[in-house]
Amino acid sequence: MRPRLGPTLGVLIASLACAPSPATSVEPTAAGAGVEASASPERRSVRPGVNDRYFEDGAVERWTDTLERERREVIALRDPIVAALELEPGMVVADIGAGTGAFMSALSAGVGETGTVYAVDIVPAFLDHLRARAETEGLTKVEVVEATPTAVGLADASVDLMFMCDVYHHIEYPSVYVRSLYEALRPEGRLIIVEFDRIPGETSAKMMKHVRQDQATLVAEVTAEGFVLEREIEDVPFDENYMLVFRK
């Protein structure tokens, strides 16, 4: 299990005032089409090209293999992760960056017949796959939603809980996108983020390169858009990830 954070939340939050600002880069990617190159800094991609591989031919098959392999940490820990979401029948839950749908069935079971699961992604082939998979698996409460890199595509104040699993480092425009998440949450709604650690000396070189932000940077970015960090979930035995609960 990874070592837990030492500081209390208060100390952690106070320390965020000194957190480095996220790296900004210059050009939007194809996936960010429609975002002007001359736009304000918050409308410039912080990680151009990070989603390009998802748009390639054959991505559904390739990424199903990669994202749903049993030895992937969040798949091995899928049950305790979903239990930690504290789902209740009737809830409206959004799986932000649903990918190939690894969590779709478990989320559907958690909200029951009276709930709704929005499976949200930006990749058209994933969206088609999610629709087909929901039908095949009889997940009648799943609605597939197309986001853009800058907006989640959900109605204002329409969701009780947003879940993002290993997605945050794929968000190219964190400031405007997180604001759109905030607007789509109901008052008192929760945003729960599972994300890769990025700890020099502990995280692999590959993941240090792939994941742009560390935990403090993520928290600083998310709280800058109005969310309040409520707690870190400590009882899921992660080695490579952490899990944070934010409140609107």
Ligand SMILES: C[S@@+](CC[C@H](N)C(=O)[O-])C[C@H]1O[C@@H](n2cnc3c(N)ncnc32)[C@H](O)[C@@H]1O
């Ligand atoms: C590493 S995959 C994780 C998929 C899934 N959450 C899982 O854990 O299996 C990242 C996903 O985020 C999606 N994504 C990237 N930017 C997004 C955005 N702005 N809004 C919604 N989904 C996005 C990608 O298309 C991809 O499906």
